[in-house]
Amino acid sequence: MDFHWTEEQNLWRKTVREFAQKKIKPRVREIDTKKKIPESLIKEMATLGLLAPTVPKEYGGAGIDWTMACIAAEELGRADISLAIPVLYLVEAAWGFIFSRYGTPQAKAEYLPKVTSGDAFLGIAVTEPEGGSDIVGAVKTIAVKKGDKWVLAGEKIFISGVAESRAWGGIHLTLAKTDPEAGHKGFSFFAIPLKENLQVKTTLLEDMGRMGISTGGFTMENVEIPLQNLIGDINKGxxxxxxxxxxxxxxxxxxxxxxxxxxxxxxxxxxxxxxxxxxxxxxxxxxxxxxxxxxxxxxxxxxxxxxxxxxxxxxxxxxxxxxxxxxxxxxxxxxxxxxxxxxxxxxxxxxxxxxxxxxxxxxxxxxxxxxxxxxxxxxxxxxxxxxxxxxxxxxxxxxxxxxxxxx
Ligand SMILES: Cc1cc2nc3c(=O)[nH]c(=O)nc-3n(C[C@H](O)[C@H](O)[C@H](O)COP(=O)(O)OP(=O)(O)OC[C@H]3O[C@@H](n4cnc5c(N)ncnc54)[C@H](O)[C@@H]3O)c2cc1C
Structure with a gap:
């Protein structure tokens, strides 16, 4: 067992800490008050490789491991205790990784480079109005394959990054039932774009904290998405x-x-x-x-x-x-x-x-x-x-x- 950090880990921590203390910390109150992370900060995070850093380099990520990803999360949490920037960071790091692991090559090529460059948001949409803990009981969103499309109907709520996704573009990895009788073995995961998507209606909630990143919901009224937006295998969501x-x-x-x-x-x-x-x-x-x-x-x-x-x-x-x-x-x-x-x-x-x-x-x-x-x-x-x-x-x-x- 060795509790020492490697040279690479020390250098990464130093780099992220210097950036976060110098550029993020002085702006946290402004972010909290204006309820928005400045675009310039997002771009600087992208330059440093802090947006979805666990995504492979071919999609613009840094391809770092989870220890390195945690070092960055710790430093972002130290600089922004309101947690707005850390939430943006960790949602994209965790779910961007899942998308990079299971998404289709076409969907990954379409969205991931924009996420890692700060031009699009990537979030997760599981929770529904009937509850977030009991996924099998509460998720009612249904996805049906019709010809060369998947068609989704349902509602997601308390979802981080709805305003960002709507404004910048990007996707929410969205859980839906594809075999309603099969319990947890009947769910699939889909990449749903919220921007300029007329079949998706978004709502925003007024949060208590982490004001720099939005929380909201979206309703899918028979939203049609291409087959390539199914993430991984059907019924493995x-x-x-x-x-x-x-x-x-x-x-x-x-x-x-x-x-x-x-x-x-x-x-x-x-x-x-x-x-x-x-x-x-x-x-x-x-x-x-x-x-x-x-x-x-x-x-x-x-x-x-x-x-x-x-x-x-x-x-x-x-x-x-x-x-x-x-x-x-x-x-x-x-x-x-x-x-x-x-x-x-x-x-x-x-x-x-x-x-x-x-x-x-x-x-x-x-x-x-x-x-x-x-x-x-x-x-x-x-x-x-x-x-x-x-x-x-x-x-x-x-x-x-x-x-x-x-x-
Ligand atoms: C700020 C914020 C951001 C969020 N962002 C996202 C997001 O991006 N994407 C997303 O999908 N969801 C998101 N969520 C939703 C979050 O995942 C849910 O709030 C969470 O899963 C709990 O669901 P619920 O709020 O419906 O509470 P419920 O599931 O209704 O639970 C209510 C209470 O009952 C307790 N409870 C439930 N079942 C049991 C049990 N078996 N034993 C004991 N106690 C139990 C729970 O612990 C809780 O205290 C967000 C929530 C918040 C607050």
């Missing part, structure tokens, strides 16, 4: 979605570690200088002890995250790790890191006092942003617990019949 969720959850772990470290640093800077009762707050054990506890917990989340990234890398390169090991490791990241990031931010807000309740202080953006991940984006906390229990106890103890990752 559920498995592809589970594979993408695992990768996204590991990146969320890294993002939350970076945001937690930034928040704790903000707190440390404050408690060392703010005086009460004649001495710095940092001299009171009532402040020191939770500071130490949070530091240890962040280090724990970091270990969970990079171990999970290592599992992903092993699975995709050496095939020595199974989907089950990855799903378990990813669920642990997603359960622990967002809840703890939220706790760190609340604690630091306490140390900072009244200023933390104002927009003078970045911590309020962090509290609002990270809540998206503890409430449910890329899977709720209870679903993470269910996955962990399933992997440890056996799937015969699942409270429902949904044998995920059983391919």
């Amino acid at each position: 559920f498995y592809y979605s589970m594979e993408g969720f695992s990768a996204a959850r590991v990146l969320i772990g890294a993002t939350c570690v970076g945001a937690s470290e930034a928040a704790l640093q903000l707190g440390a800077d404050h408690i060392k200088t703010r005086k009460a009762f004649g001495r710095p707050l940092a001299m009171f054990e009532g402040i020191q002890f939770p500071f130490a506890d949070h530091f240890v917990k962040i280090e724990g989340d970091k270990l969970l995250t990079y171990r999970a990234a290592w599992f992903l890398d092993q699975m995709y390169t050496k095939k020595t790790t199974t989907h089950h090991e990855v799903a378990l490791a990813a669920a642990m990241c997603k359960l622990s890191a967002p809840l703890h990031a939220f706790a760190v931010m609340n604690e630091v807000a306490d140390w900072i006092g009244a200023t933390a309740y104002t927009k003078e202080c970045d911590i309020e953006m962090g509290v609002r942003g990270v809540r998206s991940y503890s409430i449910g984006a890329e899977g709720t906390m209870n679903i993470m617990r269910t996955i962990i229990a399933r992997e440890l106890l056996g799937k015969e103890f699942l409270p429902y019949t949904q044998p995920q990752q059983d391919k």
